[in-house]
């Protein structure tokens with residue numbers, strides 16, 4: 001009993017620490033976080049693209065796995081773009097913070113399309129998978145074209 005109460009207290013503390021860290025995140029940490037997140041998203045995006053382009057044989061289970069992972073990550077994107085993190089080892093353009101509403105809506109668009117892809121991918125319908133994958137790819141591109149340095 002005591003143990004579970006201690007555990008609850010400990011996790012409450014951890015949550016506080018996380019919330020605290022959030023408001024005080026160092027720019028370099030935010031940059032590392034978002035680049036890491038993008039790397040993981042890119043890692044899962046690759047095999048999807050290969051299947052869509054026919055470079056890899058289509059595998060419905062694999063397609064659903066990678067789509068699901070992207071859908072689980074895509075709503076965390078904005079957290080990595082803290083104020084002041086436009087400087088450092090980053091390819092993020094400072095326009096992001098000047099056009100925050102637009103940037104936010106592009107991030108939201110990715111999240112919407114990625115979650116749709118994960119839903120569609122459960123149905124094992126190759127044509128629909130491919131069609132929805134293109135919407136996700138467009139959401140990546142729309143943001144990179146405007147807000148990511150080459």
Ligand code: HEC
Pocket residue numbers: 031034035036038039041042045070077089090091092093103106107108110136137139140141143144147148149
């Ligand atoms: C809302 C804007 C936005 C969306 C949507 C977006 N990206 Fe990015 N992406 C960025 C920005 C900005 C950077 C540069 C980050 C930095 O260097 O700090 C980036 C960087 C990357 C990187 C390089 C990471 C590194 O190691 O530096 C990869 C890979 C990537 N994105 C893949 C993707 C893929 C795949 C998608 C779509 C599934 C996507 N991104 C959607 C804005 C976006």
